Amino acid sequence: MSDLGPFEPCPHIAVALSGGADSTAMLHLLRDWSGVCEAKITALIVDHRLRPNSTNEALLIQKKTQELGVECYILTWTDTKPSGGIQAAAREARYNLLGKWCLNHGVLHLLVGHNKDDQKETVFMRFMHGSGKFGLAGMAAQRQMGWGRIIRPCLRFSGATLRRYLREKRLAWIEDPSNLDTRFERVRIRSELNNRLVCEELDYAYLTETRGAIEHKTSKFLAGAAMIFNTGYASIESEALLSLPSDIAQRVLGNLCAAIGGSFYLPRRAKSLTLLTQLGAGEFAGRTLHGCHLIQKNGQLVIFREWRRCITQKIPADCVSKWDSRFSFRLPPMAGVSVGPLGDSYSLIKSTEVKDISMPRPAIMALPAFFRGKTLLAVPHLDFGRSNKYDSLKRLGIVFKPLRPVTCAPFSVA
Numbered sequence: 001m002s003d004l005g006p007f008e009p010c011p012h013i014a015v016a017l018s019g020g021a022d023s024t025a026m027l028h029l030l031r032d033w034s035g036v037c038e039a040k041i042t043a044l045i046v047d048h049r050l051r052p053n054s055t056n057e058a059l060l061i062q063k064k065t066q067e068l069g070v071e072c073y074i075l076t077w078t079d080t081k082p083s084g085g086i087q088a089a090a091r092e093a094r095y096n097l098l099g100k101w102c103l104n105h106g107v108l109h110l111l112v113g114h115n116k117d118d119q120k121e122t123v124f125m126r127f128m129h130g131s132g133k134f135g136l137a138g139m140a141a142q143r144q145m146g147w148g149r150i151i152r153p154c155l156r157f158s159g160a161t162l163r164r165y166l167r168e169k170r171l172a173w174i175e176d177p178s179n180l181d182t183r184f185e186r187v188r189i190r191s192e193l194n195n196r197l198v199c200e201e202l203d204y205a206y207l208t209e210t211r212g213a214i215e216h217k218t219s220k221f222l223a224g225a226a227m228i229f230n231t232g233y234a235s236i237e238s239e240a241l242l243s244l245p246s247d248i249a250q251r252v253l254g255n256l257c258a259a260i261g262g263s264f265y266l267p268r269r270a271k272s273l274t275l276l277t278q279l280g281a282g283e284f285a286g287r288t289l290h291g292c293h294l295i296q297k298n299g300q301l302v303i304f305r306e307w308r309r310c311i312t313q314k315i316p317a318d319c320v321s322k323w324d325s326r327f328s329f330r331l332p333p334m335a336g337v338s339v340g341p342l343g344d345s346y347s348l349i350k351s352t353e354v355k356d357i358s359m360p361r362p363a364i365m366a367l368p369a370f371f372r373g374k375t376l377l378a379v380p381h382l383d384f385g386r387s388n389k390y391d392s393l394k395r396l397g398i399v400f401k402p403l404r405p406v407t408c409a410p411f412s413v414a
Contacts, residue, residue, distance in 0.1 A: 001033050004142055004151050007109070010038045014102055014110045016094075017043040017072070019061040019174040022113035025162040026154055028171060030111065031068070043072040044101055044110075046094045050081065057174060075101060095264045099147050099403060100322055108148035114139055117159045146401045218251045219407040226256065230400045231381055232326055233363040234260055235300040242280045249276055254290075259402040260303045261291030262325030293362055307366040312340030323368050325403040329380075329396055337377065337393075342369040345376045354382040368398060 001007075015030060017023045027043060034041055043065045047058040058074045065072040075097040082089045102110055123138045143150045154162065166173060221244065226236040234256050241249055250273055254266035266272075267290035275294070278284045279301065286295040293304045310324045315334050322328050323339050343365050357364065370377045370393045378385045378393035385394030 001030075001153055004153060007037060007039070010040065011109060012040045012042065012105075012107045014098070014107045015041060015043045016098055016110060016112045017045050017061065017065065018113070019045070019057065020113070021163045021166055021173040021175075022115050022118075022154060022159065024171060024173040025165050026111060026113045027065070027068075027070070028169065029153075029165075031070070041070050042105075042107070043070050044098055045072065045074045046077065046097055047074055048077045048090050048093065050086070050090065061174065073101070092264055095150075096325065096403070099145060099264075103147035103322060103328065109151055110148065111151050111153060113154055114152045115154045115157050115159050115162060119155055144405055144407075146403055146405055214247065214251060215407075217248050218255065221248065221252055222255065222407055226252075226406070228259070228400075228406055229359070229363070231359050231363055232260065232366060232400050233302065233304045233360070234406070235302045238279060238296060238299055238301045241301060242276065246273065246276070255404075255406050256303050257290040257292045257294075258404045259406045260305055260326075261309075262305065262403055263290060264325075264403055266290075295362075302360065304360070304362040305366040307341040307343050307362070310341035310343075310366060312338055312371075314338045322401070322403075326400060327368050327398050328401045329368075329398045331392070331396055336372050338371050339368050340371060341365065342367045342376075342379055345369065345371075348376060349379070349382070349384055354379075354384045357382065 013030065013034070015023065015027050017027055027041075030039075030041060033039070043062075045058045045061055045065075047054050049055065055076075062072045062074055077090070077093045077097065079093065098110055102108070119138045139152060139155065141152050141155055163173075221240075222236075225240045226234060228234045236252070236256065241252060244252065250269055251266075253272050253276065254269075257272075258264070258266050271289060275284070275287060275289055278287070279296070284296055286293070288294070288306060291306055291309050293306050295302050295304075305324070305326070313321075313323065315321065315331065315337050321330075321339065324341075346361075346365055364382070367379060367381045369379045370390070376386065378390045378396075380394060380396045380398050383394060385391055
C-alpha cells in the first residue's frame with residue numbers, strides 16, 4: 001500500500017467485495033494495514049442479480065463482514081439485463097455503481113482484488129484481440145477516475161498465494177460458479193493458461209515502464225493540443241493528432257471518446273485506428289465512435305456526445321446525481337421531474353429566452369435538461385427556465401465530471 005500512496009490523514013478506503021478468495025484476502029490484509037494510518041474501511045458488495053441466489057449470497061457476505069466490525073453495503077444492479085455481452089455489461093455496471101457510491105460519500109480510494117493470474121489473463125486476451133503496446137501492458141496498479149482512483153494492491157500475488165493466506169488464517173470464502181462457465185471468454189482463457197506446460201512470468205517492471213511511458217506521452221500531448229469544454233465536448237488539432245505514432249494517437253482518441261461518451265472503457269483499438277486512417281486519407285466525413293459523434297471543422301476534430309444515446313432518469317431521492325456518467329449536480333428530490341438530453345426540445349426554446357450561446361448545436365442537444373413528462377422545465381447551461389417557478393433548476397450548478405478522466409496522470413493528495 002505504501003507504493004500506492006500518498007493517502008490523506010485517516011483515509012476512507014472502499015473495498016469492492018465479492019466474497020471470493022481474492023477480495024476476501026484483500027479485505028483482511030487491509031484491516032491489518034489500516035491500523036498503521038487509522039484508515040476507515042467500507043466494504044461494497046455489488047449484487048448483479050444474474051443468479052437466483054445472488055441476493056442471499058450478498059446478504060450472507062454482508063453479515064460476515066459486519067461481524068468483523070467493517071461497515072458494509074450492498075449495491076444492486078436493477079437495470080434491464082442485456083441479452084448478449086453480459087460479462088462486459090455487468091463489469092461496467094459494477095464500476096458505475098461503485099464509482100457513484102464513492103462520489104456520493106466523498107471516498108477517494110476504491111480497492112479491487114485483481115491478482116497476478118488476472119493480469120496474465122488480461123494480457124493474453126488483449127493479445128488475442130490485437131491490442132497495441134498499452135493494452136499489452138496489462139491493468140494498472142492505480143487508475144484515476146472522475147471521483148478518485150481505483151487501486152489494485154494484489155497484482156503481485158497469485159491466486160494460490162491469496163488462498164493459502166486464507167487457509168492459514170482459517171478464513172472462508174465463496175466460489176462464484178460463473179468462474180467455471182466456459183461460455184465466457186475469460187474462463188476459456190484461464191483454462192488455456194492453466195493447461196500450458198510453460199507459462200512465462202510477466203515482467204511487472206517492464207509493464208509498468210511501458211504503461212507509464214505511453215500515459216506520459218498521451219497526457220503531455222492532450223495538454224498541448226486538446227480542449228475540453230465544461231459543457232461536455234472536446235476538440236483536438238487534426239494535423240497534430242495524425243503526426244503521432246499510431247499507439248499514442250489511438251490512445252489520445254480513445255481517452256477523449258471515453259470521457260465525452262461517459263464510458264469507463266476505451267473504444268476498440270481497431271475502430272479507433274480505422275477512424276484515424278480515414279482522417280489521414282482525407283476521407284473523413286464525420287462518424288460515430290463509442291457513443292460519440294465526431295466531425296472535422298476548421299482543422300479540428302470535434303467530439304460530441306451522441307444525444308440519442310444519453311439516458312433519461314428520475315431525480316434520485318439521495319439528492320445527488322451523476323447523469324449519463326458525465327455530469328454531476330446536487331438538488332433536493334423533486335417529484336415527477338427527470339433529467340435527460342435536451343435533444344429536439346432545443347427547437348422549442350426561443351433565442352430571446354437564453355443567454356448568448358457559442359457552443360455547437362450537437363453539444364447543445366446533448367446538454368442535461370430537466371423535464372416533467374415531455375414538458376421541458378429548465379436547461380441550466382443555457383440559463384433557461386420555463387418560468388420563475390423553476391429558477392432553482394435554471395441556476396443549478398452542474399459540473400462536467402466524466403466517469404473516466406481524459407488523462408490518467410498519477411493521483412496525488414494535496
